[in-house]
Amino acid sequence: GQLFKVAVLPGDGIGPEVMAEALKVLDAIEKRYDVKFERTHANVGGAGIDLEGRALPETTVNICKAADAILFGSVGGPKWETLPPDEQPERGALLPLRKIFGLYANLRPAIIFPSLTSASSLKEEVIAGGFDILVIRELTGGIYFSQPKGIDGAGRDRVGVDTMRYSVPEIERIAHVAFQAARKRGKKVCSIDKANVLSTSVLWREIVINIAKDYPDVELSHMYVDNAAMQLVKWPKQFDVILCENMFGDILSDEAAMLTGSLGMLPSASLAEGTFGMYEPSGGSAPDIAGQGIANPIAQILSAGMMLRYSFGMVEAADAIDNSVAKVLDQGYRTRDIYQEKAGEKLVNTKEIGDAIIANL
Amino acid sequence: GQLFKVAVLPGDGIGPEVMAEALKVLDAIEKRYDVKFERTHANVGGAGIDLEGRALPETTVNICKAADAILFGSVGGPKWETLPPDEQPERGALLPLRKIFGLYANLRPAIIFPSLTSASSLKEEVIAGGFDILVIRELTGGIYFSQPKGIDGAGRDRVGVDTMRYSVPEIERIAHVAFQAARKRGKKVCSIDKANVLSTSVLWREIVINIAKDYPDVELSHMYVDNAAMQLVKWPKQFDVILCENMFGDILSDEAAMLTGSLGMLPSASLAEGTFGMYEPSGGSAPDIAGQGIANPIAQILSAGMMLRYSFGMVEAADAIDNSVAKVLDQGYRTRDIYQEKAGEKLVNTKEIGDAIIANL
Ligand SMILES: CC(C)[C@H](C(=O)O)[C@@H](O)C(=O)O
Numbered sequence: 001g002q003l004f005k006v007a008v009l010p011g012d013g014i015g016p017e018v019m020a021e022a023l024k025v026l027d028a029i030e031k032r033y034d035v036k037f038e039r040t041h042a043n044v045g046g047a048g049i050d051l052e053g054r055a056l057p058e059t060t061v062n063i064c065k066a067a068d069a070i071l072f073g074s075v076g077g078p079k080w081e082t083l084p085p086d087e088q089p090e091r092g093a094l095l096p097l098r099k100i101f102g103l104y105a106n107l108r109p110a111i112i113f114p115s116l117t118s119a120s121s122l123k124e125e126v127i128a129g130g131f132d133i134l135v136i137r138e139l140t141g142g143i144y145f146s147q148p149k150g151i152d153g154a155g156r157d158r159v160g161v162d163t164m165r166y167s168v169p170e171i172e173r174i175a176h177v178a179f180q181a182a183r184k185r186g187k188k189v190c191s192i193d194k195a196n197v198l199s200t201s202v203l204w205r206e207i208v209i210n211i212a213k214d215y216p217d218v219e220l221s222h223m224y225v226d227n228a229a230m231q232l233v234k235w236p237k238q239f240d241v242i243l244c245e246n247m248f249g250d251i252l253s254d255e256a257a258m259l260t261g262s263l264g265m266l267p268s269a270s271l272a273e274g275t276f277g278m279y280e281p282s283g284g285s286a287p288d289i290a291g292q293g294i295a296n297p298i299a300q301i302l303s304a305g306m307m308l309r310y311s312f313g314m315v316e317a318a319d320a321i322d323n324s325v326a327k328v329l330d331q332g333y334r335t336r337d338i339y340q341e342k343a344g345e346k347l348v349n350t351k352e353i354g355d356a357i358i359a360n361l
Numbered sequence: 362g363q364l365f366k367v368a369v370l371p372g373d374g375i376g377p378e379v380m381a382e383a384l385k386v387l388d389a390i391e392k393r394y395d396v397k398f399e400r401t402h403a404n405v406g407g408a409g410i411d412l413e414g415r416a417l418p419e420t421t422v423n424i425c426k427a428a429d430a431i432l433f434g435s436v437g438g439p440k441w442e443t444l445p446p447d448e449q450p451e452r453g454a455l456l457p458l459r460k461i462f463g464l465y466a467n468l469r470p471a472i473i474f475p476s477l478t479s480a481s482s483l484k485e486e487v488i489a490g491g492f493d494i495l496v497i498r499e500l501t502g503g504i505y506f507s508q509p510k511g512i513d514g515a516g517r518d519r520v521g522v523d524t525m526r527y528s529v530p531e532i533e534r535i536a537h538v539a540f541q542a543a544r545k546r547g548k549k550v551c552s553i554d555k556a557n558v559l560s561t562s563v564l565w566r567e568i569v570i571n572i573a574k575d576y577p578d579v580e581l582s583h584m585y586v587d588n589a590a591m592q593l594v595k596w597p598k599q600f601d602v603i604l605c606e607n608m609f610g611d612i613l614s615d616e617a618a619m620l621t622g623s624l625g626m627l628p629s630a631s632l633a634e635g636t637f638g639m640y641e642p643s644g645g646s647a648p649d650i651a652g653q654g655i656a657n658p659i660a661q662i663l664s665a666g667m668m669l670r671y672s673f674g675m676v677e678a679a680d681a682i683d684n685s686v687a688k689v690l691d692q693g694y695r696t697r698d699i700y701q702e703k704a705g706e707k708l709v710n711t712k713e714i715g716d717a718i719i720a721n722l
């Protein structure tokens with residue numbers, strides 16, 4: 001049997017509770033497939049700050065380095081909000097992890113399950129039958145990481161500067177990720193830029209058009225980021241794969257996720273070249289409901305599924321997890337965040353929905 | 362009586378048709394108030410390219426320089442889409458106009474009229490009673506205009522670069538605009554930034570907090586841009602004035618505008634220091650319906666109203682225009698874009714709704 005090493009970083013808030021359910025699912029996968037997941041737990045975010053003095057302790061980095069993939073919970077909470085931005089749980093953990101491990105490709109599905117369309121703030125007629133968008137966001141370049149960046153001068157003479165920079169190879173590799181993903185889905189890529197204003201976008205568009213020639217079976221379109229923010233609201237079903245640079249992807253993936261109405265359902269993957277990746281729910285640490293056993297673990301469980309698919313090549317097991325989640329929703333199981341008091345719905349807690357997903361595997 | 366000089370730039374697509382109605386409204390204002398609007402027409406956008414070789418001809422700039430305000434229609438269309446970005450109607454006209462005239466403060470109202478809530482793609486329960494957001498966008502700084510900007514190198518070694526830069530005075534003056542606007546409305550400013558990633562945002566937040574001390578009657582909050590993109594969809598009514606740097610304002614103002622469901626209703630103002638300003642509809646040139654006399658002129662008429670309010674200090678006349686538009690909507694007048702085949706609605710064309718607005722002044 002195969003052995004995979006998983007760095008388990010539960011983090012803060014609801015992180016540990018939902019992580020527990022994802023780990024139960026990994027146990028169940030071990031029983032059904034000839035595979036072992038060797039798990040090493042490590043502190044991150046607020047837990048890292050409290051226990052080891054920083055959001056991303058060195059021990060944690062080393063545990064991740066020794067692993068085949070990182071399963072990440074969620075970080076942040078009011079307790080650490082007054083720290084300087086660099087040291088805060090989210091920024092202080094996520095940005096260094098992305099850079100250290102070269103996690104350049106962020107995959108953020110925004111899916112409405114047909115049984116959950118009514119959770120969206122969009123009208124029934126706009127989303128009837130659900131939608132299924134995959135945002136592919138460049139994650140290690142652009143205005144997040146380029147130099148110069150900083151505040152120069154003193155007093156009222158201060159000037160803040162950030163730099164957005166993209167090289168051809170950076171654009172090429174993320175474009176390949178988008179076209180390859182589109183091939184396995186709706187065969188459409190919409191590339192987002194602001195080529196009427198940004199030089200990086202002019203280069204981005206040219207290179208994406210070039211790479212598209214390798215994928216004649218995939219349809220490529222281009223949209224300005226401001227128009228994309230509108231079109232998502234107007235008619236989300238027009239999109240299949242959305243390809244973005246780092247900052248635009250941050251904004252549009254969150255907008256698309258909120259349009260589904262159920263953030264607690266959305267996983268994400270951040271992939272390096274090769275098979276290494278980090279997997280985490282799209283939602284936050286929800287400190288307001290932490291410790292009550294009522295959080296929705298589905299995003300964390302689907303994140304574990306993405307790990308099997310992208311880092312471990314276990315497509316069958318990953319499909320089994322996805323299908324099981326869909327079945328459990330069809331059976332009416334609902335945590336509080338997606339409960340709508342409709343006939344046929346069963347209000348359950350974190351553990352119960354985890355158990356139901358395992359029972360349906 | 363007073364005399365105001367208006368540079369009239371109708372532009373392309375539906376621009377000339379909707380401009381005609383706005384000019385009729387100015388005629389009507391002249392009859393009711395002791396004022397004269399001396400109007401000089403000039404070419405801009407595709408019309409500028411076709412007739413004078415460029416999107417913003419020098420004659421047009423000179424006419425604008427001699428004026429007290431610019432009333433702008435809309436520009437762009439398929440005919441000019443293959444030109445290099447710099448020369449295209451939108452980019453080639455709007456960015457130089459903003460820079461030449463120092464139009465640093467962009468005011469973009471996103472309003473749902475209670476009688477039009479059903480045009481929004483948001484659910485009735487999310488927008489019941491309408492909403493009224495004013496996005497204040499910094500318009501002459503940030504990543505739009507800062508240097509270095511360009512593509513360096515050759516072939517696969519090329520690198521694209523854009524720079525986002527903000528100085529303290531640039532942030533201060535736009536913050537004042539936001540707080541002063543909030544004072545006359547809901548007394549809340551939500552300042553948007555990405556202070557967990559961008560140095561410009563760290564400075565932005567600090568300065569906005571400083572300026573807020575001059576406005577103790579206005580409540581200030583801060584939101585990351587990705588979260589703002591979500592919160593707009595989730596619960597737009599939480600916002601009163603949204604204050605943004607240039608790029609974030611471009612994205613969020615369009616998202617907010619689309620949430621109203623009736624782009625043809627939304628005016629905008631771009632203000633310089635002093636009283637000079639440029640006024641234009643938020644929607645595009647809609648080449649698909651141009652020349653048919655069915656376009657909605659309300660955004661253009663409300664833009665003329667903003668001109669009276671902000672550049673000419675004619676608050677009473679501006680209120681009269683706003684009220685007249687609201688009345689005409691209450692009376693059921695609808696151009697095709699906002700017609701919903703409901704009882705009490707009267708489908709009318711561009712001229713008819715213009716006449717109705719004048720009749721109700
Ligand atoms: C916490 C923050 C630095 C991060 C980002 O902007 O990338 C977050 O918003 C995300 O999208 O993962």
Ligand SMILES: CC(C)[C@H](C(=O)O)[C@@H](O)C(=O)O
Nearest residue numbers: 196197226451452455456611
């Ligand atoms: C045409 C373009 C340069 C412009 C901008 O990005 O500012 C437009 O989108 C706008 O918002 O007025």
